[in-house]
Amino acid sequence: MARGVLVLIEHCEGKIDSAASQLLAIGQRLAEKLKVELVAAVIGYRHDGVVRALQSAALDRIVAVDDPRLARASGEVQAQALGEVARQIKPRLILMGYTLAGMELAPAIAARLGANAFTNCVGIDAVDGAVKVTRPVFDNTLHVEIALEGDETAVVALQKGAAPELKPSAKEAPVERLALDLENFSAQSRLVGVTEEPRGEVDLTKAAIIVAVGRGIGGAEKIRLVSELAEALGGVLACSRPVVDVGWLPRERQVGASGKTVAPKVYIACGISGAIQHLSGMRESKRIIAINKDPNAPIFQVAHFGVIGDLFEIVPALTKAAKESRPG
């Protein structure tokens, strides 16, 4: 049988990452099309619950590494463990999530295997036995399609997004326990602890209307224009990362991969380009309105309504209209 598809399962405190079921569904479809086996790998310590949850996912087998030294392992150690698992399984494809953990691990695993890694992918498919991945380049303004060649292992890290349904299976996948020589792993880093961003004065996740400002605003003193709009609409002010990086707004207002994930009824993006790390935090919003002077800005890929124009003209007009139309 040709070399298979290996899905790396990310989990935290006994819970499988939300990206994993998407990866499994994609893995199922690929394995079917390529007529190869589908394997999932889980590393960690005392993760039986995770392994059990995977058993009904129509996998050919599950490879589990359970070791106290993997309980709170650094990326350095995890990459060695996952690299070793991959070396033993010799898959054609290694699928993983393009989460912050995946961003750290994918290139390290690939480098250890001497393999290519295709990160930040928005799609993967197999046609007539040939695998093709799609990923963004140039600030997300273009997508490039890449055909994989040959039979060597490739690591593919996929963004969260639309995925086919996960087909459950009647038979339970067998579990293989793998013991690794962790003693001889290089461990020059260690995880000291995990902390949470302290709770601030706003809870973006509860807002019905979010008005978000991006770097297009151009200066701290102009943020007021957008906060006035938020206020007139009875919404909450949020922002993209660069606005926080330069100190115009506090971190708690940041929406995106490293900030908050929100899904309000209305999300208004003003001067935000729509980088993948921003979209991943707001694309589930019910109605997305984008104001941007660049017609090619990727924010329009997810927006329902768009205004191509200068936010300094549109936003004040919108604030005025919101005030005038306010009931009472």
Next chain:
Amino acid sequence: MNIVVCCKAVPGLVTEVKVGADAKSLEYQGQLLAINECDEYALEEALALKRAHGGNVTVVTMGNIKALEILYFALAKGADRAVRVDCETSDARVASTVLAAALKKLDFDLVLTGTQARDTLGGQVGIAAAALLGLPFAYAVVEIQMASASAVKARKELGGGRYAEVELSLPALLCVQTGIQPLAFVPPARRMRARQQSVASFTPADLGLDPAALAPKGYRLVDVHPPQRSHRVEFLDGTPQEIAAALISKIREAL
């Protein structure tokens, strides 16, 4: 503490992007090259660490002669030394192999890179170079402190407002996030003066690399196109007042 910072020169707006004849890279018309955003933050952090703990800062870039611009910029910001590796590639495996070979020639306790280059959007080269060199690493670092004379403590993002604290023994490689330090303004006069400074230059052959190590393999670029929209966006036109009125009703409808 001696620090090497990997900085990439990236194009701003690009046009006429198409798959190159080799099917391994993209061809395009690009505007001026500038330092990749998170790489500038990495440099700023290196300079802050130098101010606090001494040592020197070397910037390395891999690219063609036009990439010199960002090295002069880095020197103007306060880097002690600049090195250019004369090699152009958009392949992450090749780029990390070449950078790893260049790092081997340099003396460092700490390597800082950015998280992601705006052209490749790969976020691979730093971590891959660390793995090739057997260095401990951390990605999306937002704070760096000395833990002892031979170790650093890094705070890195886990996503969704969570952070991990990692202790790494030196030498180590950290991929730095935007926002780690406020960016200092560089006066034009200093930028002019920096152009007088010399820049060391290596070819891949100088680094002992075999041409075979420089050939991307295992894939072919087949197409490049604007992203397909999952649904059609409805664009609103008119005067700002007309657009505002239309938007108010679209907002009302959704509540």
